[in-house]
Amino acid sequence: MPTPIRRVVATTAGIVALGLLITGCTATGSNEPVGEPRNGGTLTYASGDAEPSCLDPHVGGNFPQALISAQYLESLVSRNVDGQIIPWLAKSWEPSDNGLTWDFTLRDDVTFTDGTQFDAAAVQANIAHLQDPTTLSSTGYLALGKVTGTEAVSPTVVRFTLSEPDSALLESLSQPWLAIESPAALKRSQDENCAAPVGTGPFVVKSWVKQNAVTLVRNDDYDSPPTDAAHTGPAYLDTIIWRFIPDSASRYAALQSGEVDVIDNAQPDTIVQAAQSDSIEHLDSPRPGASNRIEFNSSKAPFNDVRVREAFIRSANVDDAVSSLFQGTATRSYSALSSVEATAVSDPSIFKFDPAAARKLLDDAGWNETDSDGYRIKDGVRLSVEFPVSTNQSIPAEQSVFEQIQATAKDTGFEVKLAPLDLSSWYAALASNDYDAVSAPYTKVGPDVLRILYHSDSIVPAPSGYFANLAQVNDPAVDELLTEAARTADADTRTSLYAEVQNRILDGFYILPLYDQQNHYLVRSDVVGMRTLPTVAVPTLYDAWLNR
Amino acid sequence: MAEPVSRHPATLRGRLRFARTLRRLAVRLAGAVFVLWAVATITFFAVRLIPGDPALAVLGGPGSQASPEALAAVSAAYGFDQSVFVQYLAQLGRLATGDLGRSYALNMEVGPLVLSQLGGTVLLAVLALILAWVLALALATWSTRGGTVAARVGSGLEIIAAALPHFWLATSLIVVFSIWIGVLPPISTGGVAGLVLPVLTLGIPLAGFLGQVMRESLLLALESPFVLSARARGESERGVRWIHAFRHASLPAISLSGWAFGSLISGAVVVETIFARPGLGRTLLNAVTLRDVPVVIGVVMVVAVAYIVMTLATDALSRVVDPRLRLS
Numbered sequence: 001m002p003t004p005i006r007r008v009v010a011t012t013a014g015i016v017a018l019g020l021l022i023t024g025c026t027a028t029g030s031n032e033p034v035g036e037p038r039n040g041g042t043l044t045y046a047s048g049d050a051e052p053s054c055l056d057p058h059v060g061g062n063f064p065q066a067l068i069s070a071q072y073l074e075s076l077v078s079r080n081v082d083g084q085i086i087p088w089l090a091k092s093w094e095p096s097d098n099g100l101t102w103d104f105t106l107r108d109d110v111t112f113t114d115g116t117q118f119d120a121a122a123v124q125a126n127i128a129h130l131q132d133p134t135t136l137s138s139t140g141y142l143a144l145g146k147v148t149g150t151e152a153v154s155p156t157v158v159r160f161t162l163s164e165p166d167s168a169l170l171e172s173l174s175q176p177w178l179a180i181e182s183p184a185a186l187k188r189s190q191d192e193n194c195a196a197p198v199g200t201g202p203f204v205v206k207s208w209v210k211q212n213a214v215t216l217v218r219n220d221d222y223d224s225p226p227t228d229a230a231h232t233g234p235a236y237l238d239t240i241i242w243r244f245i246p247d248s249a250s251r252y253a254a255l256q257s258g259e260v261d262v263i264d265n266a267q268p269d270t271i272v273q274a275a276q277s278d279s280i281e282h283l284d285s286p287r288p289g290a291s292n293r294i295e296f297n298s299s300k301a302p303f304n305d306v307r308v309r310e311a312f313i314r315s316a317n318v319d320d321a322v323s324s325l326f327q328g329t330a331t332r333s334y335s336a337l338s339s340v341e342a343t344a345v346s347d348p349s350i351f352k353f354d355p356a357a358a359r360k361l362l363d364d365a366g367w368n369e370t371d372s373d374g375y376r377i378k379d380g381v382r383l384s385v386e387f388p389v390s391t392n393q394s395i396p397a398e399q400s401v402f403e404q405i406q407a408t409a410k411d412t413g414f415e416v417k418l419a420p421l422d423l424s425s426w427y428a429a430l431a432s433n434d435y436d437a438v439s440a441p442y443t444k445v446g447p448d449v450l451r452i453l454y455h456s457d458s459i460v461p462a463p464s465g466y467f468a469n470l471a472q473v474n475d476p477a478v479d480e481l482l483t484e485a486a487r488t489a490d491a492d493t494r495t496s497l498y499a500e501v502q503n504r505i506l507d508g509f510y511i512l513p514l515y516d517q518q519n520h521y522l523v524r525s526d527v528v529g530m531r532t533l534p535t536v537a538v539p540t541l542y543d544a545w546l547n548r
Numbered sequence: 549m550a551e552p553v554s555r556h557p558a559t560l561r562g563r564l565r566f567a568r569t570l571r572r573l574a575v576r577l578a579g580a581v582f583v584l585w586a587v588a589t590i591t592f593f594a595v596r597l598i599p600g601d602p603a604l605a606v607l608g609g610p611g612s613q614a615s616p617e618a619l620a621a622v623s624a625a626y627g628f629d630q631s632v633f634v635q636y637l638a639q640l641g642r643l644a645t646g647d648l649g650r651s652y653a654l655n656m657e658v659g660p661l662v663l664s665q666l667g668g669t670v671l672l673a674v675l676a677l678i679l680a681w682v683l684a685l686a687l688a689t690w691s692t693r694g695g696t697v698a699a700r701v702g703s704g705l706e707i708i709a710a711a712l713p714h715f716w717l718a719t720s721l722i723v724v725f726s727i728w729i730g731v732l733p734p735i736s737t738g739g740v741a742g743l744v745l746p747v748l749t750l751g752i753p754l755a756g757f758l759g760q761v762m763r764e765s766l767l768l769a770l771e772s773p774f775v776l777s778a779r780a781r782g783e784s785e786r787g788v789r790w791i792h793a794f795r796h797a798s799l800p801a802i803s804l805s806g807w808a809f810g811s812l813i814s815g816a817v818v819v820e821t822i823f824a825r826p827g828l829g830r831t832l833l834n835a836v837t838l839r840d841v842p843v844v845i846g847v848v849m850v851v852a853v854a855y856i857v858m859t860l861a862t863d864a865l866s867r868v869v870d871p872r873l874r875l876s
Contacts, residue, residue, distance in 0.1 A: 195655075249822075256726075
């Protein structure tokens with residue numbers, strides 16, 4: 001997406017929004033008490049994410065697929081708001097003492113929407129589908145890294161065999177990218193399955209007009225919600241029209257005018273506007289996994305020196321930038337993990353803004369001269385920070401935060417070179433190690449995301465050039481703790497191991513946390529009961545009904 | 549053997565004319581093929597030379613953590629393991645047989661994909677072109693009759709309209725008509741109402757361009773001797789304007805319309821994105837982001853064909869309107 005256009009549009013919309021406020025735009029809202037849920041009606045959902053190229057989240061495995069597939073596919077387990085794993089298609093589970101096999105007892109009363117029975121063989125077929133290279137799965141494939149095989153102990157009991165204990169197995173299986181589909185449907189060609197995957201969910205994919213909309217209709221035989229759902233039996237809505245509206249300002253205008261009922265990817269300016277309106281509600285649901293953070297490339301100068309990393313953190317006035325540019329819609333984070341992760345360690349004292357201390361640290365690190373432009377130099381080299389910015393992943397407000405950090409870091413003598421790049425060019429810059437600082441989101445259920453982001457194994461690029469450890473943390477102690485935590489079944493021991501890992505990362509000044517991965521929905525007030533799944537914070541419209 | 553034509557001079561002239569027409573057509577055709585080849589080549593290398601691996605488009609987009617097996621399978625299937633030049637020749641070979649290939653990212657053939665998106669964009673462009681002509685004509689006529697004030701207002705409006713960026717106009721129209729007045733949907737809804745704002749967005753700046761050209765040539769025509777003689781013959785003011793002057797003044801605008809049609813299609817990139825309309829512009833944008841080479845080439849080729857067809861059509865129309873062109 002050419003973000004310059006988007007940005008200008010967003011800016012224009014902001015100015016226009018100001019005009020709206022001045023002229024007094026009043027919304028007609030009702031504060032009537034909400035009655036009993038009503039059946040029927042069509043809800044239009046407008047997504048700002050890219051249109052998936054395949055509606056089966058096994059293929060590839062990205063967030064846009066998770067958003068829509070949560071309406072028609074279900075997983076073996078889910079997670080509640082307290083972070084505990086809860087039953088879904090699996091009623092219960094039991095690991096063996098050595099942690100190398102897991103037996104899942106399945107519900108025996110669930111059928112796929114093509115009429116076939118959900119059973120142990122179906123689970124086996126799905127694991128095989130995810131692990132088959134020709135499926136081209138990446139997210140699901142990675143999550144099953146330790147699974148070596150499955151076995152149908154009985155029609156309702158399926159056994160997973162692992163190469164080593166995996167404390168993240170349940171969290172992995174709760175993700176929408178590992179949802180269970182009808183084996184009969186999976187046997188069709190990939191094109192057919194991508195166009196209309198068949199699951200056990202409350203809705204069914206009816207049609208998909210590319211670049212326009214996906215139509216979902218109610219599954220009248222549905223009765224397998226996760227245990228934290230608000231009701232049982234079929235969904236209330238008849239139909240969901242799932243549209244793709246890439247431009248933020250038009251998406252919000254469509255919500256205001258009532259063309260659509262729900263929008264995702266709401267930007268700070270529209271959230272603030274919506275707060276003035278009685279007819280629009282705001283749902284703030286941060287994504288799990290990692291926080292949004294700037295990572296310092298510790299593999300090369302200047303950030304291979306811990307003092308320079310600390311100096312950068314001391315010279316970045318993040319608090320003021322976040323509060324002004326996100327207009328109060330984002331909360332500052334001091335953790336490597338999302339605030340929805342119970343295992344997150346947060347330590348504000350490490351990230352104090354202190355330019356005097358920053359200058360002292362730079363002096364100590366040998367960057368003690370200043371050139372005519374006011375930047376620090378050492379051995380004739382300027383203190384420059386290459387900072388490629390993905391214009392696809394960093395929203396305009398975030399890009400402005402980076403500009404603010406650039407400005408405050410300049411006062412201390414850092415030259416921050418922000419390079420806005422499209423997604424492909426951005427990944428190419430990372431793959432060739434052409435960066436000193438970078439911000440890359442990572443969504444995964446549970447603290448195992450720390451292993452992906454900070455284990456030295458993740459410095460080795462995948463064949464695509466992709467690697468997740470962008471801070472290039474290469475610390476044997478961190479590796480050992482992460483490996484141990486991933487093998488530990490006991491929850492308390494696991495939590496303390498992950499706490500130790502996080503402290504080492506924070507104390508090493510490898511990252512500068514900014515805020516949770518922002519995930520805001522705006523919903524028309526007459527849509528009642530929409531919530532997000534606590535797994536990866538995608539909406540579920542199963543409990544939603546229209547109060548109109 | 550005797551030349552039969554030599555005994556029939558009239559037929560000879562006919563044949564000569566036929567041969568000339570054939571030759572002109574052949575030259576045109578060769579030119580068109582050359583343009584298409586150049587477009588395909590430039591597009592192919594432009595997309596392949598910017599960073600980004602097309603194999604990742606197949607595997608769920610950039611940043612994919614595809615397994616080594618999956619990446620190898622895709623590279624072999626799509627020929628990414630061969631040199632860029634070999635891939636270029638393969639692409640060209642497919643194009644020569646009329647095969648636009650298969651999209652890397654969208655799980656479908658490019659031909660049907662482009663066809664399914666073509667209608668929306670062409671409809672938008674044609675309606676915008678008609679609107680632009682109507683607006684430009686009205687403004688030019690009014691501003692050349694209404695004295696100096698009208699002339700100044702007219703040229704001022706034209707300059708402003710021509711300078712309006714699509715994204716600004718689109719957002720402003722949404723705010724005024726969808727949010728303030730609330731009469732038109734801010735996004736495409738499939739019906740006629742959803743077309744109004746996109747057509748206005750594309751048509752208004754173009755009307756500014758066309759209006760400027762039309763007004764100037766209208767003024768020139770009104771001062772030329774043939775208008776004077778028409779008036780001397782006692783032709784009515786309306787007749788002078790519509791039969792003589794306007795016909796003369798429309799010529800530059802007709803030639804400009806060929807170019808304008810192309811610019812409308814590029815404007816569709818912005819307009820389709822903002823109004824969430826399906827179409828070629830949005831397809832192109834997504835394809836470039838993903839390095840989906842076959843789709844980029846497919847869309848650009850179709851746009852190139854549209855350019856060529858429009859140029860031919862405006863040429864022909866100019867011949868109809870202007871008899872001097874037919875004589876030469």
